[in-house]
Amino acid sequence: MLVLVSPSTLRTLQVSLRALQFVSCLSAMILVTLSYGYQGVFYGLYTSVSIFVYTMSYTAMLYALWCILVVETLHVANRLTARMEQAVDATLALLMLAAGVVLAHSAAVSKCTIYGHFNVHCGTVKAASAFTFVGMVFFLASLALTCLTTVHDVAHAATEAPEAYHVETTPIVSPSSPIGDHDEPSFKV
Numbered sequence: 177m178l179v180l181v182s183p184s185t186l187r188t189l190q191v192s193l194r195a196l197q198f199v200s201c202l203s204a205m206i207l208v209t210l211s212y213g214y215q216g217v218f219y220g221l222y223t224s225v226s227i228f229v230y231t232m233s234y235t236a237m238l239y240a241l242w243c244i245l246v247v248e249t250l251h252v253a254n255r256l257t258a259r260m261e262q263a264v265d266a267t268l269a270l271l272m273l274a275a276g277v278v279l280a281h282s283a284a285v286s287k288c289t290i291y292g293h294f295n296v297h298c299g300t301v302k303a304a305s306a307f308t309f310v311g312m313v314f315f316l317a318s319l320a321l322t323c324l325t326t327v328h329d330v331a332h333a334a335t336e337a338p339e340a341y342h343v344e345t346t347p348i349v350s351p352s353s354p355i356g357d358h359d360e361p362s363f364k365v
Contacts, residue, residue, distance in 0.1 A: 186325065187248070193318045194243045200311035201237035201272075205230055207304035211284065211297050225282040229308060232275040236268045236311055258326040265319035272312035279305040 181189075208230050246252045256264065279285070285305065288298035 186321075190318070190321065191244060191248050193314055193321065194240045194248070197311055197314040197318065198237055198240035198244060200307050200314060201233045201240060204233040204304050204307035204311060205237065207300050207307060208233070208279075211300035211304055223282070223284075225278050225284070229275040229279045229304065232268075232271045233308065233311065236272055236315065239264065239268060258322055262319055262322050262326070265315050265322060269312050269315035269319060272308055272315060276305055276308035276312060279308060 208226050212226065242253075247255055255261070279301065282301070283290075284296055284301045285298065288296065288301070
């Protein structure tokens with residue numbers, strides 16, 4: 177399948193997936209923040225659930241932003257190795273899954289009518305949970321793409337001809353060179 181895809185198309189697909197990850201994680205962060213309103217701080221409604229979802233979304237968003245901006249656009253840093261990229265994508269997908277499940281089963285969703293007078297926006301909490309799951313799906317898609325390209329690269333790596341090892345000697349000073357053994361003090365400075 178990936179044999180027909182050009183490297184530029186593959187790079188565009190990878191950057192697009194990272195952009196979708198960034199947008200979905202940023203949306204989840206914003207929606208978690210907006211779901212409790214300004215009174216959430218005063219009444220202690222920012223529970224460990226919302227903080228966990230916010231932290232996981234923030235981490236995933238920063239990773240996606242790093243990949244887009246620093247690695248792919250500005251070329252300041254190198255890409256991670258394929259195995260490391262797969263490990264990070266799998267870890268972030270798992271953490272986003274955990275954050276989505278925890279938020280979907282939180283009291284803010286299941287007992288929303290109780291928290292209604294505290295200015296908890298039930299629909300916003302549910303939307304934040306949905307965007308957390310969407311971010312997880314994009315990380316899984318990036319993981320699958322990386323796995324498929326790695327398998328494709330390994331299959332075609334054996335067909336490449338190895339390069340010859342080239343050795344050059346270190347240059348030496350010629351006897352007629354003006355740089356030589358001089359015992360005068362002015363040459364030793």
